[in-house]
Amino acid sequence: MSKSFGRLIGVSLGPGDPGLITRRGWEALNSDAHWTYPVKKAGEVSYALDIALRAGLALPADSVALVFPMTTKAELLARAWLQAADETVRLLAEGRDVLFLVEGDASTYSTFGHLARAVHELQPDVEVEVIAGVSSYCASAARIGRPLAEADETLAVFPAAYGVELIDRTLDEFDSLVLLKVKPMLEGVLDLLEARGIAAHAVYVEKVGTPDERVVPDVLSLRGATIPYLSLMLVKNPGRAKRPTQRGCRSKAVAGAEAA
Amino acid sequence: MSKSFGRLIGVSLGPGDPGLITRRGWEALNSDAHWTYPVKKAGEVSYALDIALRAGLALPADSVALVFPMTTKAELLARAWLQAADETVRLLAEGRDVLFLVEGDASTYSTFGHLARAVHELQPDVEVEVIAGVSSYCASAARIGRPLAEADETLAVFPAAYGVELIDRTLDEFDSLVLLKVKPMLEGVLDLLEARGIAAHAVYVEKVGTPDERVVPDVLSLRGATIPYLSLMLVKNPGRAKRPTQRGCRSKAVAGAEAA
Numbered sequence: 001m002s003k004s005f006g007r008l009i010g011v012s013l014g015p016g017d018p019g020l021i022t023r024r025g026w027e028a029l030n031s032d033a034h035w036t037y038p039v040k041k042a043g044e045v046s047y048a049l050d051i052a053l054r055a056g057l058a059l060p061a062d063s064v065a066l067v068f069p070m071t072t073k074a075e076l077l078a079r080a081w082l083q084a085a086d087e088t089v090r091l092l093a094e095g096r097d098v099l100f101l102v103e104g105d106a107s108t109y110s111t112f113g114h115l116a117r118a119v120h121e122l123q124p125d126v127e128v129e130v131i132a133g134v135s136s137y138c139a140s141a142a143r144i145g146r147p148l149a150e151a152d153e154t155l156a157v158f159p160a161a162y163g164v165e166l167i168d169r170t171l172d173e174f175d176s177l178v179l180l181k182v183k184p185m186l187e188g189v190l191d192l193l194e195a196r197g198i199a200a201h202a203v204y205v206e207k208v209g210t211p212d213e214r215v216v217p218d219v220l221s222l223r224g225a226t227i228p229y230l231s232l233m234l235v236k237n238p239g240r241a242k243r244p245t246q247r248g249c250r251s252k253a254v255a256g257a258e259a260a
Numbered sequence: 261m262s263k264s265f266g267r268l269i270g271v272s273l274g275p276g277d278p279g280l281i282t283r284r285g286w287e288a289l290n291s292d293a294h295w296t297y298p299v300k301k302a303g304e305v306s307y308a309l310d311i312a313l314r315a316g317l318a319l320p321a322d323s324v325a326l327v328f329p330m331t332t333k334a335e336l337l338a339r340a341w342l343q344a345a346d347e348t349v350r351l352l353a354e355g356r357d358v359l360f361l362v363e364g365d366a367s368t369y370s371t372f373g374h375l376a377r378a379v380h381e382l383q384p385d386v387e388v389e390v391i392a393g394v395s396s397y398c399a400s401a402a403r404i405g406r407p408l409a410e411a412d413e414t415l416a417v418f419p420a421a422y423g424v425e426l427i428d429r430t431l432d433e434f435d436s437l438v439l440l441k442v443k444p445m446l447e448g449v450l451d452l453l454e455a456r457g458i459a460a461h462a463v464y465v466e467k468v469g470t471p472d473e474r475v476v477p478d479v480l481s482l483r484g485a486t487i488p489y490l491s492l493m494l495v496k497n498p499g500r501a502k503r504p505t506q507r508g509c510r511s512k513a514v515a516g517a518e519a520a
Contacts, residue, residue, distance in 0.1 A: 024277070147367045150370075150374070157415040
């Protein structure tokens with residue numbers, strides 16, 4: 001007799017403003033599915049859950065916090081993942097769908113992919129669904145009223161911890177940079193933006209759409225400041241020497257403008 | 261006596277699935293604001309409007325199509341933009357808010373930024389708001405159940421027309437690529453993916469979330485095919501030689517794993 005598992009659903013809630021929850025996400029939250037949500041420590045506040053609560057939803061009595069410690073110790077991490085996956089499979093075995101609430105978009109630098117893989121290793125039959133959401137950088141661009149990328153521009157997104165050297169090289173090829181988790185590299189990033197003369201084209205955004213949101217257009221004023229983990233910088237690179245595109249709108253548009 | 265203008269609101273509707281409209285977007289659509297939406301030709305179907313209609317909303321009788329021709333002729337484009345901005349300002353002058361419906365996210369390769377600038381040039385007093393949305397590539401990643409980027413990975417997003425050479429260079433630095441508007445460069449992109457041995461890690465997605473959605477995991481089967489404008493390719497680059505991060509999770513995690 002085969003056991004009938006519920007579906008595991010990664011529900012993207014957007015980066016913080018409950019208004020950015022999608023209609024499908026909202027429907028899932030209001031279904032009879034089990035809620036699970038990530039916390040760093042047992043008993044701690046969950047950033048993702050907080051979005052749902054600020055939307056006016058009540059925490060279901062049987063919702064379950066899954067602990068994902070902020071550690072780099074491989075052994076501790078592996079144990080936490082296994083425990084979270086184990087707990088999730090136990091809930092799925094009840095036959096109800098299980099939601100995993102995530103801030104931002106569940107496919108973009110989220111723990112959901114990892115959880116889904118861990119669950120699949122334990123129970124390959126579990127069906128997984130992802131409800132896409134608004135990413136923090138799309139919401140930040142909307143918040144400051146400045147497009148992320150237009151027409152033929154290039155956009156790069158990565159954690160700033162990748163290093164100032166990569167950011168520097170990327171600025172040769174990309175018109176728009178999103179530096180996530182800028183915290184550990186802040187001073188180096190500011191040095192680079194200043195050296196390249198583009199600090200005025202960068203904006204710092206923290207916890208967009210939440211009551212703690214902070215937008216700092218003068219990024220150099222952040223020197224020496226302590227910033228939180230959920231922070232990003234949108235960087236525009238307007239002076240970049242662009243190569244013409246090989247085919248497509250841009251080269252034609254340039255040709256058109258020259259002919260006009 | 262100063263005239264009181266309505267606000268110009270860029271409403272992101274997500275890439276096609278009406279379930280991916282945000283709650284704030286939904287609220288705007290159901291307000292008494294004027295609807296405007298882009299079409300390529302007078303009388304043509306609007307991709308953005310179609311999402312709202314498929315959500316079950318009725319087209320308000322006073323909604324207005326704004327024509328943005330698919331041309332690269334600078335003069336024609338400039339005239340179309342001016343006409344659209346002019347029409348929008350006329351509506352805003354009635355005092356009601358004006359929505360401009362956009363597919364995907366209004367800050368990501370959208371015409372909204374351009375319209376907002378053109379309106380501002382005519383009427384600097386107009387207040388502009390952007391309601392962020394789900395981008396086509398986040399929805400595509402959710403649809404195929406594969407994260408766009410995880411942990412310390414790097415993500416690049418750009419129109420494929422930028423050229424195979426840039427895609428090639430980008431694959432040296434980036435773990436995940438989103439190639440938008442892949443149509444004009446399809447053969448060259450397929451050649452490159454094959455030469456790099458990563459074609460199996462690419463997925464082609466067209467009109468995600470619409471009734472015409474098409475997902476092609478075997479991208480090489482697209483050789484010689486004619487594909488539409490609203491198509492993208494998600495490319496993973498799993499074999500890339502990574503440099504350790506300077507600070508942050510990755511280098512520590514590597515050290516932790518080595519110590520364990």
